[in-house]
Amino acid sequence: MHGYLHIDHAKMVFDTKKGKFTALSDINLDVKQGEFITLIGHSGCGKSTLLNLVAGLNDPSDGVLLLSDKEIKGPGPERAVVFQNHSLLPWLTCFGNVYLAVERVFGAKEPKARLKERTEAALDMVGLTHALHQRPNEISGGMKQRVGIARALAMEPKVLLLDEPFGALDALTRAGLQDELMRIVEETHATTLMVTHDVDEAVLLSDRIVMMTNGPAATIGDILEVGLPRPRDRLKLAENPGYHHLRGQVLEFLYQKQLRKAA
């Protein structure tokens, strides 16, 4: 019996102008339902590529990916993605952006009024009820990313995929959104896979941290069980020796075991 999300010997080779480039090789990972996994590694190590494989935006060159025992073939709304640069459609309002997703997933079986409720509930969950009818260019970067999260959550996906969702935000906004994401994931029990390069973010949010080696042919170097009690509070964690120990382990992996290869 394998995990809810099962990745078995996945390999990713890209055809480039300079010939074949092996981005990922021999990736094996099992994720339990409701687990929060972060993928961490130096830039260019293929963590986003791995996320795209799970999203179905890329097909693996070799190996297999299963979600609840079904092979992942192409993208689909049961694996919602929050993109790094939010990817909101600028001609739709916040409401319109989320509604587009809701309509696609639930439009066939539910009346319009219910779809509208779902959309509003999703935007309410990320605290954007006041911005329903604003366009993306009228709101801040943090708010855009919240709409992106609302759009993904509104689809009630089996797996929530986040590709460095807070990478472009300032530290304060980022902390606020991390807390919000923690609360939402605890409420919805979503199985979550998140790409990050922020050590604190990884330790704060994850059940397990998947640490990746440097490319080319990147693979999983080590997996760290976080095991800190939930709900977590960033202020209390700062005094927790376990937190610092975990943080130290991730840093050691990134800056001692992996840096030499990169240089």
Next chain:
Amino acid sequence: MSAVTFNESSLKDIMNSPDTTPLPDAATSAPRPAFFPPSGPAFSAAVGKLLRAALPPLLGMALFVLLWQIVSASGGEHGLPGPAKTWESAKLLFADPFYDNGPNDKGIGWNILASLNRVGMGFGLAALVGIPAGFMIGRFQFLSGMVAPIVSLLRPVSPLAWLPIGLYVFKETEPASLWVIFISSIWPIILNTAAGVSRVPQDYLNVARVLNLSEWKIFTRILFPSVLPHLMTGIRLSMGVAWLVIVAAEMLTGGTGIGFWVWDEWNNLNVEHILIAIFIVGIIGLLLEQVLVLIANRFNYE
């Protein structure tokens, strides 16, 4: 001292360049207190701003009219008609724009409407064919490869070179001039639409893929809105070309229209009317452009 002089003059150059918002310089800001006495600082600032914005174009126009006057005066008896004479003639012309004395003697209003009508129809046909063609060419690489050499070959052809073909095929002048407008204004629409389609950001297409949107939804919610700004640019360029071409085409085909009217007035040696026609063509072209710019801004989301 010389360094200071140099700095001042280069600063003036920068201020006068069109990329720079004009700053209140000595010439306009100094007399302001005299012009606007105690009406409140906000009011006087607003009027001052308006004045600074309006002054350069007004001055330019005044110089233009002056130059025109000098050129016409220096020509003596057979020189170009001056501004005053042309103005008098224009007043007479526009006193009764919609008279109709048979096929070759119609009021200026009818001629303008005839030209606009032709441009509208030729350009409308071009849009009707060009927009879908542009979408297809932008979406399918293979089609783009097929069409590229044809477009590159035909696009630089002078619009009027198409007129004999139109006359031969349609045997009549009216469809022939529509054909000329159609064929010369279709290229900017096709090329800009295709460029817009191939430049739809991958992020938006990824959203569509993750949501598994239907082809129709992809078109209406993502492709079309994303291409619209490019499409509007194409339409604006096309409209410009169509309006350029119509005057030339009507000179050759005759009948009605502002182009025919210019040629007719040349045969009558009525040079004032030719000058008036040039202004009409310019003003209408400007208005068409401005309307399309307004519409285009409506669809700009950035």
